[in-house]
Amino acid sequence: MKQPLVTVNKSVRKIDGLSMATGRAQYVDDVHVRGMLWAKLLASPHAHAKILDIDISQAQKIPGVVCILTHKDLPRVPHTTAGQGYPEPSPYDSYVLDKKVRFVGDRVAAVAAETRDAAERAVRAIKVTYEILTPVLDAEHAMDDDAPKIHDEEDSLRIADPEKNLAAEVGFSVGKNFFEDSDYIFDRTFVTQYAQHCPIEPHITMAWFDEQDRIVIRTSTQVPFHARRIVAQALRVPVKRVRVIKPRVGGGFGAKQEVLNEQIVAALALATHRPVKLEYTRAEETISARTRHPMIIHLRSGLKKDGTITDFDLDVISNTGAYGTHALTVGCNTGSKVLPLYRAKNVKFNMRAVYTNMPVGGAYRGYGATQGAFAMECLIDEMAERLAMDPLEFRKRNHIRLGESSPVFKALGEGREGVAQSIESCGLDQCIDLGAREIGWREKHGKPKGKGPIKRGVGVACLMQGSSIPGIDMGAATIKMNEDGSFNLLMGATDLGTGSDTVLAQIAAEVLGIRESDIVVYSSDTDMTPFDVGAYASSTTFLSGMAVKKAAEQARDQILHVAGKMLETDPADAILQDGMVVMANGRRLSLKEVALHSLYILDQFQIMGSSSHITHTSPPPFAAHFCEVEVDEETGQVTVLSYVAAVDCGTAINPRLAEGQTEGAVLNGISYALVEEICFDPKGRPRNATWQYYKIFNTQDAPPIKTILVPTWEPTGPYGAKSVSEISINGPMPCIANAIYDAIGIRLREAPFTAEKVLKALKLRARGRRME
Amino acid sequence: MLRTLKEFHYPATVAEALAILQRFDSRASVIAGGTSLGRTDDAKIEAMVDISRMGLAFLKEDKVSLRIGSTNPLQALARSRKLGVFAGGLLARAAASQPSRLLRNAMTLGGSIVLSTPWAEMPPALLTLDAKMIIAGEIERIIPAEEFIGDSKYRVLGRSEILTEVRVPREMASWRSGYSVFARTRTDPAMVIASVALLEDRGTCAGARIVLGGITRRAIRCPAAEKKLVGKKLAPQHFAQAARAAVGGIEVVVDWRASREYRLQVAEVVMRRTLAACWSDGKEGAR
Amino acid sequence: MKLEMKLNGKDVSFEIAGPELLLDLLRDNGYFGAKRGCDNGDCGSCAVQVDGKSICSCIYFAGQAHGREVTTIEGLGTMEHPHALQETFVECGAVQCGSCIPGMLLSAKELLDECPSPKDADIREALDGNLCRCTGYTKQFEAVKVAAKRIIEGKSKGRKPARGGKSR
CATH class of the missing domain: 3.30.43 (Uridine Diphospho-n-acetylenolpyruvylglucosamine Reductase; domain 2)
Incomplete structure (x- = not known):
């Protein structure tokens, strides 16, 4: 039931915003720990090699070097670095340190030293004898019979087929007689590139011992609880001996849904019994951390003349790089977050994630849907064109609607079968209408593009994502009341800059009739806060938000009970409002009075609520994206002139923060579509590891971005909310591709759309026309 | 370190x-x-x-030269009113094309010249304006931009020498100019820089100085291109001819970002547009 | 060697060995507002002002700051008395993870000092050395404009105590 909202759906200030803006906010590195050692990892210069020998004798002589670890010094425990729930759907193919290296940037040894300089020098002084092996640098040929085997070790577990370099495979088929009813068949291949998350704060982890000799890990992570579990597993220490603290996080975007360095830092701390810190350089972040899985996507579809889509057949080869972290689940999402958007009676999906000797794929905002949406939305555009139908009209006729379901929901989940669900909120038509009006679709689409070499065009893309992983993800929260009527909200939910601390405080404040500034939020600390899977899968607002709401409701019920006794009034129909309990009969009490009474006066107890939440549905947010581009036919340069993202995220708990999520995702998506790419030399060495050459957009590159929030009410979410964080990164690549087509009549299916690629396509076409 | x-x-x-x-x-x-x-x-x-801190952040004029101290930050040059009008604002535009304010605030004119990376902003503009480098040392030396720019700093500039000043002939003040950078993004090191100055005399091109940067290891003058323009009443085909001549036979610096062929094609386009825009006083367009 | 500078308005001195970069010196001395993002002058999260001009402290020798005035984000305003820019960045939703924010605020301050009512293009130019991966910059452009207006109107006089729920 909808009730008038006081705090929710208001653009209150981000509660940690001012501390960030004044430099007070404390990120991992913003504390001094006495006696801290600097750690540095030796990275492999080879894409594929066996380590025959490691000579650390020279490195040990460097003044200030305290400890050097190699694979000989650590227990060999197969595990995954994917920060996922137990049991992780990613293969156990990683070792804290291994005797084989599988990509340029893979770790060989770890040093801890008194200074950063000594650690860096020591790393350079370690002499490694390698037996260089032939690398696999082409995902399409990774499965060939004669391809070198990347994971030939015997102890790795749950690899789909190590003989074929196959990390993971999944598929399903619903329907029958594929392509028999279709008047047209489309058959296209799309290719996406290596890209990195580029959080401004690179991975950084500290570890030290507390007075109980427990390992305290202060780390920039999206998944503190998974980090605790995986560190314990990899180092063979009990979970109870590990505490993980997540302070402020300087951006994650999925990069920090990885338990990447916590193990090795903890191992160094264990070995030295000293505090240790490891901070990645920008180059290490680019090549040794995680990336977006590059994919080769083969999409076939069938279409009837009346505009009905009959079939989809989506075949994906995903390059997971040297390790299979998130390989299965990212690949699943390429289908599960893309295929249900349009109705078709026959749907087939197959995904193979292959190992190569290249950087490791991981979780990256959009999580596979980004790549899938590129293929789908470009093909949808092409299908509409075949019917000479407006692409907006075609999408409206075919997209999933309120009350409808898709067989894909059941057929495909995250690494296993999914959960059947039907759509209970959908504002996509309105997104399409409002976005189209904002960009000027009617006036611009399909119209003449101006004289001279600079052509203009507009494009569209429609999107869906999910909100948490149904049946798997769990979030919990505890809220307790203080003497002044304020509350502590303790959550495992992990704010990594997204504003979730604020959004969740707003939800609690709404329940308790107070302002969000009267809630002291603490997230997250495995010793202090209840469990939460962490910040991923677009889950925090939807899932953890519900846990917060339930916990706050428990506290509210206790408050009403105490107030009822204090006023000797039946608290039924009482409400909490403006920091007061207001009884049905009009009598009032402040929360402060209630708190003092419950803590000190009579029948004392702590007013507190604690609740967990799991979900059995993953309601998709929807979006329609539009852009206008300019294409220079003489240089091939593509410039985005303006971008409009209309998003249905249910109730936006904090509209400004929801807009911010959208705009940030859009700009990341735009630079991904146009320029972002890790390039490699023939030996698999990255050529652009620093930001001098790996480009992300600055203020002068960024086009004006307009967000339109289209409110709907999602009955399964807190106050009608769905997710908003990931969906909008999926739009720019297809949206821009479609706009380029509108501008110059060329469909680009290989990203990024660099100027040289565009010019080459123009020349190919010109040559083709001459031949005709 | x-x-x-x-x-x-x-x-x-x-x-x-x-x-x-x-x-x-x-x-x-x-x-x-x-x-x-x-x-x-x-x-x-x-x-x-x-x-x-030696008073080298000056900008002044004497009878023959515009004199620019070598420790002027690029941002100061980009903002200078004087440079904003001198020779069509070429030096100000070149300085402003350094893509980060934070770096423009720190980087100096002298640094841009001495280091002279292929993508350095100032050298092509200085070459276009026939600048001279003033070097203090045991003896003061005056080196023309053509000689100085792009060469290894120790061949021209001795270990115990300092580049103190750049002098630009005042007669360049009334030339029109154009300056364009081509790269993947605003912060990407330039793949092509086209820096040009043209002198008009009653509808005829009375002088042309055409420089390419970014695409070559050091900024280079393109005399063949200049010849296509001087003495002519300029029309679009002349810019096309000059641009073609400019890229003819140059030694292209290639990295993984784009192929040699592509760079040459783009350099020609950028040069043609820069010339056209320069001639029409920026009324039509180079990007 | 002894290094003397004015840091956030106070005369301070440090004993340095020589190779230290300004970012390291500041962070080692508890000025954590400047962040380490790329160590290469590419991202601007380490930006501080030297004599009123924002620079990348990750590639700036501490020795270069000798005798100069250095302003870090800690010197721009405090939580109790924030600068108008710090307020509007929070109000407008321009702060997400916050890593780029201290540096960006100092660039914005430099802009408003020399150009009190900047246009869009001025703002884009002034902030072009500060990369942000979270926001798409939209809210930051807005925040600078709102702050400029507020400063001009004298309502905030540059400094005004923040009030919690004002943005509602």
Whole structure:
């Protein structure tokens, strides 16, 4: 039931915003720990090699070097670095340190030293004898019979087929007689590139011992609880001996849904019994951390003349790089977050994630849907064109609607079968209408593009994502009341800059009739806060938000009970409002009075609520994206002139923060579509590891971005909310591709759309026309 | 990291700075903005000679030259009213094309010239305007831009010398100019720089100085292109001819970002547009 | 060697070995507002002002700051008395993870000092050395404009105590 909202759906200030803006906010590195050692990892210069020998004798002589670890010094425990729930759907193919290296940037040894300089020098002084092996640098040929085997070790577990370099495979088929009813068949291949998350704060982890000799890990992570579990597993220490603290996080975007360095830092701390810190350089972040899985996507579809889509057949080869972290689940999402958007009676999906000797794929905002949406939305555009139908009209006729379901929901989940669900909120038509009006679709689409070499065009893309992983993800929260009527909200939910601390405080404040500034939020600390899977899968607002709401409701019920006794009034129909309990009969009490009474006066107890939440549905947010581009036919340069993202995220708990999520995702998506790419030399060495050459957009590159929030009410979410964080990164690549087509009549299916690629396509076409 | 660095010196005069450099011989480095030194490794450097406090951030004119002190930050040049009008604002535009305000604030004119990376912003513009480099040392030397720019700093500039000033002939003031950069993004090192100056005399091109940068290891003048324009009443085909001539036979610097062929094609387009825009006084368009 | 500077308005001195970069010096001395993002002058999260001009402290020798005035984000305003820019960045939703924010605020301050009512293009130019991966910059452009207006109107006089729920 909808009730008038006081705090929710208001653009209150981000509660940690001012501390960030004044430099007070404390990120991992913003504390001094006495006696801290600097750690540095030796990275492999080879894409594929066996380590025959490691000579650390020279490195040990460097003044200030305290400890050097190699694979000989650590227990060999197969595990995954994917920060996922137990049991992780990613293969156990990683070792804290291994005797084989599988990509340029893979770790060989770890040093801890008194200074950063000594650690860096020591790393350079370690002499490694390698037996260089032939690398696999082409995902399409990774499965060939004669391809070198990347994971030939015997102890790795749950690899789909190590003989074929196959990390993971999944598929399903619903329907029958594929392509028999279709008047047209489309058959296209799309290719996406290596890209990195580029959080401004690179991975950084500290570890030290507390007075109980427990390992305290202060780390920039999206998944503190998974980090605790995986560190314990990899180092063979009990979970109870590990505490993980997540302070402020300087951006994650999925990069920090990885338990990447916590193990090795903890191992160094264990070995030295000293505090240790490891901070990645920008180059290490680019090549040794995680990336977006590059994919080769083969999409076939069938279409009837009346505009009905009959079939989809989506075949994906995903390059997971040297390790299979998130390989299965990212690949699943390429289908599960893309295929249900349009109705078709026959749907087939197959995904193979292959190992190569290249950087490791991981979780990256959009999580596979980004790549899938590129293929789908470009093909949808092409299908509409075949019917000479407006692409907006075609999408409206075919997209999933309120009350409808898709067989894909059941057929495909995250690494296993999914959960059947039907759509209970959908504002996509309105997104399409409002976005189209904002960009000027009617006036611009399909119209003449101006004289001279600079052509203009507009494009569209429609999107869906999910909100948490149904049946798997769990979030919990505890809220307790203080003497002044304020509350502590303790959550495992992990704010990594997204504003979730604020959004969740707003939800609690709404329940308790107070302002969000009267809630002291603490997230997250495995010793202090209840469990939460962490910040991923677009889950925090939807899932953890519900846990917060339930916990706050428990506290509210206790408050009403105490107030009822204090006023000797039946608290039924009482409400909490403006920091007061207001009884049905009009009598009032402040929360402060209630708190003092419950803590000190009579029948004392702590007013507190604690609740967990799991979900059995993953309601998709929807979006329609539009852009206008300019294409220079003489240089091939593509410039985005303006971008409009209309998003249905249910109730936006904090509209400004929801807009911010959208705009940030859009700009990341735009630079991904146009320029972002890790390039490699023939030996698999990255050529652009620093930001001098790996480009992300600055203020002068960024086009004006307009967000339109289209409110709907999602009955399964807190106050009608769905997710908003990931969906909008999926739009720019297809949206821009479609706009380029509108501008110059060329469909680009290989990203990024660099100027040289565009010019080459123009020349190919010109040559083709001459031949005709 | 400059592990052996122990001292900073802050000379107040050029003479003082030269004396310190002499004393340290090759164990000292001049520093102005410092943007290229902070992350270098050089196990010899013991002293830094900070030349940013010697009054070299001047901008003045005498009878023959516009004189620009070498420690002017690029941002100051980009903002200078005088440079904004001199020769169609070429120097201001070149300085403004450095893509980060934070770096424009630190990087100096001298640094941009001395380091002279292929993508450095200032050298092509200085070459276009026939600038001269004033070098203080045992003797003062005046080196034309053509000789100085792009060459290894130690071949032209001795260890104990300092680039103090750049002089641009005042007769260039009334030339029109154009300056364009082509790269993947605004912060991407330039793949092509087209820097041009044209002199008009009653509808005829009375002078042309055409320079390419970014695409070549050092900024180069393109005399063949200039010949296509001088003495003519210019029309679009002349710009096309000149642009083609400009890229003819140049030695292209290639990295993984784009192929040689592509760079050449784009350089020609950018040059043609820059010339056209320059001639029409920016009324039509180079990007 | 002894390094003397004015840091956030106070005369301070440090004993340095020589190779230290300004970012390291500041962070080692508890000025954590400047962040380490790329160590290469590419991202601007380490930006501080030297004599009123924002620079990348990750590639700037501490020795270069000798005798100069250095302003870090800690010197721009405090939580109790924030600068108008710090307020509007929070109000407008321009702060997400916050890593780029201290540096960006100092660039914005430099802009408003020299150009009190900047246009869009001025703002884009002034902030072009500060990369942000979270926001798409939209809210930051807005925040600078709102702050400029507020400063001009004198309502905030540059400094005004923040009030919690004002943005509702």
